[in-house]
Amino acid sequence: MMRSALFQSLLLITAGTYLTCSPISNLMADSTTHLAVDLYQVLHCFKENIIHSPLGTALLLGMIQLGAKGKALNEIRHALNLQGNEDSEEFSLLLQTLFSVTSEKKEFTFNLANALYLQEGFIVKEQYLHSNKEFFQAAIKLVNFQDPKACAETISTWVENKTDGKIKNIVSSEEFGPLTRLILVNAIYFKGDWKQKFRQEATHDMDFTKRDGSVIKIPMMHLQMRTKFGNCSHGLYCNNVHYQVLELPYKGKEFSLVLTLPSEDVSIEEVEKLITAQLVKDWFADIQEEDVEISLPRFKMEQTVNLQEILHSLNVTEIFNGGCDLSGITESSEIHVSKAIQKVCIEVNEDGSEAAASSSTQMAAIMSMSHNQFAANRPFLFILKHNPTGSIVFMGRLANPEIENTRRRDMESL
Missing domain, CATH: 2.30.39.10 (Alpha-1-antitrypsin, domain 1)
Incomplete structure (x- = not known):
């Protein structure tokens, strides 16, 4: 019986902001910028208004990469512009820096959270779980996908908590199929104050x-x-x-x-x-x-992106095929990514006083x-x-x- 992995990205980003040149590793700047531009060049043809999260996409591909081998691994590394082991070390350093941002009290709120929801009784390799905890600080949670309503409530509550209550009921019971065994969830929330106010x-x-x-x-x-x-x-x-x-x-x-x-x-x-x-x-x-x-x-913009279609355009196709090699996740040879969704919200206003997904400016x-x-x-x-x-x-x-x-x-x- 085929087992499928539901791969889902749930993102909230509410914003206003500032830009400056950054004295960080050129390698990581190149990697994230290349992915941002690649994703944008695919998306801009589909809708008038568009928004996507390169960071969210990179994190989810990174989580899959930990269990991918062969062609699946090569496609992900190419999309992330990672070529050698040194690049992987830089990627890990990037993650450490980003997670340190979320743990410090600053003049803004930046929540970055990852979680793996596993079907009870579905065997996932300990090394895969350990690596996701170490590199992505991913929470590991056991659920019963045979009770789709309860699973939807559990995941929606987690996302709501990680996004300061701004995203509710993010998934429905219809999202889960009878063969769903694993869901990867990524939540990003940003709220910042403008340095100068628009009166x-x-x-x-x-x-x-x-x-x-x-x-x-x-x-x-x-x-x-x-x-x-x-x-x-x-x-x-x-x-x-x-x-x-x-x-x-x-x-x-x-x-x-x-x-x-x-x-x-x-x-x-x-x-x-x-x-x-x-x-x-x-x-x-x-x-x-x-x-x-x-x-x-x-303005305020909310959008759902079909990451599966977009990643196909970037030649990341193997993880969606039934015969892909994700043996670093589980011994099962019949597991693949069946769905990839990204949900993003941005709000730009004078003072961020509106309650829903506010960007305090x-x-x-x-x-x-x-x-x-x-x-x-x-x-x-x-x-x-x-x-x-x-x-x-x-x-x-x-x-x-x-x-x-x-x-x-x-x-x-x-």
């Missing part, structure tokens, strides 16, 4: 031009501050693509939000065609302190005369980065705030 009284409705050229009214926040900013131009020969890059600081400066805004005569697609891991690193390194007048939409405005204007009244990209490790926690695009604001009003009316 609520300065927020008012303004025009936003969508990708199709139509114009809508949306709440636009305003702020004048001194921060990292750059006018960029990239392309071939005379066909240069012009855009702006801006960072917004969180208190403590350990996390950063970088925004990339095409010029008014440039489409978001033209910028996306240029994106490489090296270009993203250049954005982080090349922007300089400037006085900037900032206009930024207030408390700041004090610095008024200054500036010739630099960053008016995000058209589609733009955003990246949340953990500066000490170089890890990109999430990456996305806001192309149509109307979709998210309509969904938000609908949810608030329930």
